[in-house]
Amino acid sequence: MQYVPGLAGVPATESQISYIDGIKGVLTYRGYDIQELAEYSSFEETTLLLLFGELPTSEELANFDRKLRENRRVKYNIREIMKNLPPTTHPMHMLQVVVASLASFYPSTEYMKGGTENQDYINDVTVKIIAHMGTLVAMWEHMRNGYDPIEPRKDLTYAENFLYMVTGEEPDKDWARLLDAILILHAEHTINASTFTTMVTGSTLANPCSVISSAIASLSGPLHGGANQKVIEMLDDIGTPDRARPYIEERLASKKVIWGMGHREYKTKDPRANILQKLSVNLLKDKSDKLSVSFETALEVEKVCEELLGHKGVYPNVDFYSGILYKEMGFDPGLFTPIFAVARSAGWMAHWREQLQNNKIFRPTQVYKGKGSACYLPVDQRG
Numbered sequence: 160m161q162y163v164p165g166l167a168g169v170p171a172t173e174s175q176i177s178y179i180d181g182i183k184g185v186l187t188y189r190g191y192d193i194q195e196l197a198e199y200s201s202f203e204e205t206t207l208l209l210l211f212g213e214l215p216t217s218e219e220l221a222n223f224d225r226k227l228r229e230n231r232r233v234k235y236n237i238r239e240i241m242k243n244l245p246p247t248t249h250p251m252h253m254l255q256v257v258v259a260s261l262a263s264f265y266p267s268t269e270y271m272k273g274g275t276e277n278q279d280y281i282n283d284v285t286v287k288i289i290a291h292m293g294t295l296v297a298m299w300e301h302m303r304n305g306y307d308p309i310e311p312r313k314d315l316t317y318a319e320n321f322l323y324m325v326t327g328e329e330p331d332k333d334w335a336r337l338l339d340a341i342l343i344l345h346a347e348h349t350i351n352a353s354t355f356t357t358m359v360t361g362s363t364l365a366n367p368c369s370v371i372s373s374a375i376a377s378l379s380g381p382l383h384g385g386a387n388q389k390v391i392e393m394l395d396d397i398g399t400p401d402r403a404r405p406y407i408e409e410r411l412a413s414k415k416v417i418w419g420m421g422h423r424e425y426k427t428k429d430p431r432a433n434i435l436q437k438l439s440v441n442l443l444k445d446k447s448d449k450l451s452v453s454f455e456t457a458l459e460v461e462k463v464c465e466e467l468l469g470h471k472g473v474y475p476n477v478d479f480y481s482g483i484l485y486k487e488m489g490f491d492p493g494l495f496t497p498i499f500a501v502a503r504s505a506g507w508m509a510h511w512r513e514q515l516q517n518n519k520i521f522r523p524t525q526v527y528k529g530k531g532s533a534c535y536l537p538v539d540q541r542g
């Protein structure tokens with residue numbers, strides 16, 4: 160029996176949701192190329208595609224969109240739970256706690272029987288969780304700064320409402336479209352750590368709110384979704400493009416990772432990093448005729464890393480350019496990973512549902528390396 164660290168290359172499931180070609184740099188959701196979806200689809204439509212496997216008809220889309228809009232508002236008790244968190248709570252920790260607490264309001268006795276026989280509960284809770292994610296992140300942005308949250312609106316798309324709830328201003332259509340594309344790009348990515356967490360927790364038939372809470376915890380780590388905040392901190396630390404090379408060389412010499420670089424599945428540049436880089440250029444050009452210092456520094460970091468790490472197949476991943484976009488859009492760095500979580504809730508729910516269709520509890524084995532047998536000695540007889 161061979162142990163494979165990190166289960167690298169070990170299939171954990173059979174899935175129909177998304178596909179990666181890590182050599183060619185291709186990502187598809189249900190067969191549709193990510194570039195096309197980012198350009199032409201909406202987060203709402205992409206979510207339906209991920210959940211049900213087909214692009215929806217206009218009636219199906221309108222129906223789903225209406226349900227998402229109707230489920231944006233959170234219960235008073237949830238708001239009270241949030242009020243009692245210290246304002247220093249990182250938005251990812253808030254999200255983990257509050258999404259777990261949703262289980263109190265959406266208990267899962269029927270679904271706990273297993274299988275997918277209670278399809279209404281599964282569909283309702285899917286909408287509830289995805290609709291609530293954006294609301295909770297936007298609410299906390301005000302609450303952690305000592306202000307009352309802004310109520311969600313039903314007349315706006317998911318991305319528009321998120322922008323409105325964070326800024327309190329009428330959402331700019333171009334920025335909402337940009338955020339929509341960002342949400343699509345982050346919505347799904349095969350069996351990454353947080354999706355695997357979803358599947359493991361889901362396989363025990365835990366309440367779906369607990370399932371998604373565990374996925375949020377997994378995404379928060381800096382080796383996974385938490386890297387997007389680390390990237391902007393790193394770029395700020397570097398300061399200017401001319402300081403990139405010595406900074407990278409020093410980090411590599413002390414065996415530290417370069418944030419936003421490298422990926423288990425891609426041995427080339429992540430296709431989403433290419434798209435996010437182009438979106439950054441467009442946004443920056445719209446705002447001024449000069450690129451930002453962060454962006455120039457990022458380009459230099461990418462160049463130096465290609466030279467020093469390219470032979471290991473280490474190139475920019477999805478987290479490398481997203482922070483620059485968020486920064487230009489005026490989001491606080493604490494919001495970067497939560498925005499990722501909002502988007503990824505679509506993929507998590509799709510995998511949770513797929514797991515239930517043919518559930519078998521995850522219970523791998525181990526290669527035991529401990530003592531053969533040990534003889535118990537009472538504490539007063541130990542040397």
Ligand SMILES: CC(=O)SCCNC(=O)CCNC(=O)[C@H](O)C(C)(C)COP(=O)(O)OP(=O)(O)OC[C@H]1O[C@@H](n2cnc3c(N)ncnc32)[C@H](O)[C@@H]1OP(=O)(O)O
Pocket residue numbers: 165351381382383384386415416417418419420421422423424468471473476477478
């Ligand atoms: C949304 C996401 O989760 S995307 C990933 C976000 N995470 C990051 O950006 C953190 C930085 N990146 C990393 O730590 C890694 O690349 C991971 C965790 C993403 C993938 O890890 P693994 O698939 O286990 O790759 P592994 O660590 O084996 O890397 C292979 C080689 O490349 C090197 N390498 C990989 N990523 C990096 C990096 N970011 N900086 C420096 N060296 C790196 C490793 O040191 C290793 O070198 P070695 O063969 O000489 O020992």
Ligand SMILES: O=C([O-])CC(=O)C(=O)O
Pocket residue numbers: 347348349350351352383423424476477
């Ligand atoms: O796939 C992974 O390992 C990490 C991830 O979630 C992504 O890149 O979107």
